[in-house]
Amino acid sequence: MEIDTPIPLPHRTQIPHTNATILCCNCGVEIDGTISAGALCNECVKLTVDISEGIQREATLHTCRDCERWLQPPSQWVTAALESRELLALCLRKLRGLSKVRIIDASFIWTEPHSKRIRVKITLQQEAFEGTILQQTFEVEYVVASHQCPDCAKSFTANTWRSVVQVRQKVPHKRTFLYLEQLILKHSAHKDTINIKEAKDGLDFYYSQRNHAEKFVDFLTSVAPVRSKKSQELISMDIHTSSKSYKFTFSVELVPICKDDLVCLPLKLAKQVGNIAPLTICYRVGTSINLLDPNTLQTTDISAPIYWRSPFNTLADVQELVEFIVMDIEPTGVQKSRFFLAEATVARASDLGHNGTTFFTRTHLGGILHPGDSVMGYHLSGTNFNNPQFEALEDSNAHSSTIPDVVLVKKHYERKKKKSRNWRLKRMNKEEGEMLPRKQDQQRMDQDYEMFLRDVEEDQELRSTMALYKAQQAKQLKDQMEGVETASVAETEETEGDEIPKIDMDELLDEFEELDVADDQ
DSSP: OOOOOOOOOOOOOOOOOOOHHHHHHHHEEEEEEETTTTTTTTHHHHHHHTTTSOOEEEEEEOTTTOOOOEEEEETTEEETTTEEEEHHHHHHHTTTGGSSSSSEEEEOOOOOGGGGGGEEEEEEEEEEEETTEEEEEEEEEEEEEOOOOHHHHHTTSOOSSSEEEEEEEOOSSSSHHHHHHHHHHHHTTTEEEEEEEEEEEEEEEEESSSSHHHHHHHHHHHHEEEEEEEEEEEEETTTTTTEEEEEEEEEEEESOOOOOEEEEHHHHHHHTSSSSOSSEHHHHEEEEEEEOTTTTTEEEEEEHHHHSSSSOOOSSOOOGGGEEEEEEEEEEEEEEEEEEEEEEEEEEGGGGGTTOOEEEEEETTTTOTTTTTTEEEEEOTTTTOOOOOHHHHHHTTTTTTOOEEEEEEEEOOOSSSSSOOOOEEEEOOOOOOOSSOOOHHHHHHHHHHHHHHHHHHOOHHTTSSSSSOOOOHHHHHOOOOHSSOHHHHHHHHHHHHHSSSOOOOOGOOOOOOOOSSSEEO
């Protein structure tokens, strides 16, 4: 069988496949006719098609000069810093037509701060023709216009408050309010007030919104034993829309017991709070009343709900303190926290040189008292108290024999009349009442403030809750003494003060200025 040999076939060349090309109707460049849109090349599409058409290139932003907030239409005012994301979002919302395109990027262009102009560069992307996506970048210029917001307009108009917090305490001195003022300043709890006005037995805080007043009442509840009551008054009513306008009043009453007051507890309450002796000293007032029995160093706390369930008054306040001289003191070795129990023999400072009357008592000041020191205390023997709790204590068979002749409260330091301090406290700007204080009332207020400053110097636990600042004289003295040896400074301090407590410079804060806070030394 014969097999034919394979015959090679001639090689067939492959003809390249070419798309149909057309000429651009604008510039005449050859383009692919199957994918070209509108018979235009890419460059002509960029030149002839504007995807940002209909988007405004200029707009106006309204800002309030007083609170530096920006108006977000229709009536909302928002807080936004310059060149922040919040301000950029506000700028984009001001432009009409952006909802039809896709925003790829947006950023600020630097302008002079005083030019009242804000420039934003925006990058858009949109499908110009079928299968053709176009990207374009353009700039928008905003004019910053000043417009006073309604809240600031109300603050500059009289009698426009919406809520008021009336803080009251029925005590003969202002030391508790001075301490409460420092707590308010430290935590900036007064930042939303539109006015602070002095009233009888307290202060009035005015607010433009009810939630600001409620927030301030919550702050007072968290730092002091108080009780609050809310009331509202109808100002106006629209009968067509049933909308009503109210003014709200919050009445806050502080417990009328202050630090260093002598307190006689009801016998039933004394048994309920730990079977403590009824005659006690208030050594601290925080969220509750902290009481101390100077005979046994037993302490107890009385919360605000327990106190207001059966309120009682103090037996004696700090205005009735008498100066005593320590003749002899003997520690007993009992210690509890910062209190040291001791047995002391004291005599009234006014009796020295006239008679030899002395009193024997127990005290919690055994750690700081020495023979010859001056101490302030309450003289109970021969004193008549118009107090039902003390009368029940005298009639009690179990406690009548435990009433001491003298109750010592705190050590007394001899001070110079005019002595500059190296520290100072901030004070709030308060509006005085309708009637100016009389001369004797002003002297009493100055005396209360001086006693409060002495308490701050003597009580480290008290001043740890406040913000103390360096005085201007202390700062200037520090600048002058930079080149002087430390030994000479220490010698000056030793000769200048005897045993008066001093506040270390490390506890003081540096000087700073605020518009709503006044300085007082």
